[in-house]
Amino acid sequence: MIGDNIEELYKRLSKANHLMTQVRNREDRMALANYIGNLYTTIGNVLNIKVKPKKKQIFGSKDGYKKFYRVYDSKENEMLDNLIKYKEFHSELFCDILFDVKEIMKSICDEEIIEENIISEDSFYEIFMGFMNSIGLEELFIKFLKEGRIHTTVLKEGDTCLGSTIYNPLTKDLDISISNFDYTVMCMSTLAHEFGHVYDLDSLNEDSITYNRYFYQSFFGEIYSRLFERLFITYMIKNNILKDQVKNTIFQLELMNHDYLLASYILSLLQDEYLKDSLYLYIDKKNLIDMVKYHFYESSEVMDYLYGVRSLNVGEDFTYAYGDIVSIFLKESVEKHGFSNVLVKEFSRIRTELFTPDFLEKHHMNSENYVKLYKKEVGLLKK
Numbered sequence: 001m002i003g004d005n006i007e008e009l010y011k012r013l014s015k016a017n018h019l020m021t022q023v024r025n026r027e028d029r030m031a032l033a034n035y036i037g038n039l040y041t042t043i044g045n046v047l048n049i050k051v052k053p054k055k056k057q058i059f060g061s062k063d064g065y066k067k068f069y070r071v072y073d074s075k076e077n078e079m080l081d082n083l084i085k086y087k088e089f090h091s092e093l094f095c096d097i098l099f100d101v102k103e104i105m106k107s108i109c110d111e112e113i114i115e116e117n118i119i120s121e122d123s124f125y126e127i128f129m130g131f132m133n134s135i136g137l138e139e140l141f142i143k144f145l146k147e148g149r150i151h152t153t154v155l156k157e158g159d160t161c162l163g164s165t166i167y168n169p170l171t172k173d174l175d176i177s178i179s180n181f182d183y184t185v186m187c188m189s190t191l192a193h194e195f196g197h198v199y200d201l202d203s204l205n206e207d208s209i210t211y212n213r214y215f216y217q218s219f220f221g222e223i224y225s226r227l228f229e230r231l232f233i234t235y236m237i238k239n240n241i242l243k244d245q246v247k248n249t250i251f252q253l254e255l256m257n258h259d260y261l262l263a264s265y266i267l268s269l270l271q272d273e274y275l276k277d278s279l280y281l282y283i284d285k286k287n288l289i290d291m292v293k294y295h296f297y298e299s300s301e302v303m304d305y306l307y308g309v310r311s312l313n314v315g316e317d318f319t320y321a322y323g324d325i326v327s328i329f330l331k332e333s334v335e336k337h338g339f340s341n342v343l344v345k346e347f348s349r350i351r352t353e354l355f356t357p358d359f360l361e362k363h364h365m366n367s368e369n370y371v372k373l374y375k376k377e378v379g380l381l382k383k
């Protein structure tokens with residue numbers, strides 16, 4: 001993208017590598033190791049080369065690498081324990097939502113996916129600037145462009161746009177990376193998603209412990225990003241910009257998020273023993289289907305899903321599922337009162353804590369209210 005500055009990425013890499021030799025705290029080391037890994041991937045993407053750093057390069061020693069995985073595993077186990085603790089709550093919520101949106105999803109699946117139209121570079125910036133302006137964040141976008149903090153690689157045929165936000169909680173450096181990028185509405189929504197992370201992290205200002213908990217344990221890490229995606233889509237619809245392309249994008253996003261909900265529901269149906277220590281990863285698909293099919297009206301639904309898609313992943317599936325659910329409520333209040341409303345403030349306060357149903361229950365974030373808002377969102381398209 002304009003101003004994309006690879007030199008700065010190298011500088012941040014050497015700064016992070018240097019920090020890695022200085023810090024002893026295990027949480028700092030885990031955060032840095034993830035950051036360095038992401039920087040390598042981004043640099044590799046931008047230069048279109050495969051870079052796989054040696055473990056020793058990141059961790060300083062084999063021992064450092066082992067320690068990293070020990071911390072990482074203990075975080076994952078804590079996340080799984082947390083899932084087990086509120087399993088019934090998750091299961092009921094996902095089940096009700098999936099049941100209620102079933103008809104709408106069917107009609108979405110019938111929609112014809114049209115070719116992505118590539119728009120001019122100028123209109124891409126103009127439209128996106130308009131969106132950022134509408135939520136009062138034009139300055140942030142300009143800053144990122146000026147400092148070359150948005151790194152993109154061009155579209156490879158058949159691949160969809162993939163974004164990530166790379167953040168160093170020790171230096172607070174932030175960059176956005178988007179691969180398979182092109183000037184389309186889909187990529188614009190990916191950019192909006194990443195700016196949700198930027199906005200979130202920019203205001204986080206916490207240490208590595210909190211950051212690691214937020215992104216590797218809490219299920220709340222994709223709420224701001226999905227919120228920005230939703231705000232972007234609504235901005236486009238309300239201003240009648242590139243309507244067909246927007247329609248396409250919304251359908252793709254809904255299908256993707258529906259998959260995360262379905263995956264999370266399947267996971268919430270498993271017995272505790274399969275969730276502990278991530279044993280579910282080793283169950284073969286046929287057994288997995290046998291374990292959960294009785295919970296579905298049509299077992300073909302779960303079969304299609306499990307045979308067709310990637311494997312289940314608690315961290316990813318739950319984080320995106322809750323990102324989808326909670327963001328629809330936050331969006332409603334942002335539209336009414338802007339970002340400084342009570343609900344967003346309260347969410348910002350609790351976002352780094354481990355999941356409990358309290359926040360959702362207190363604000364009536366249940367399936368019934370979700371579906372009401374969901375119908376309103378999808379209904380915007382029918383006009």
Ligand SMILES: [Zn+2]
Pocket residue numbers: 193197222225
């Ligand atoms: Zn994200």
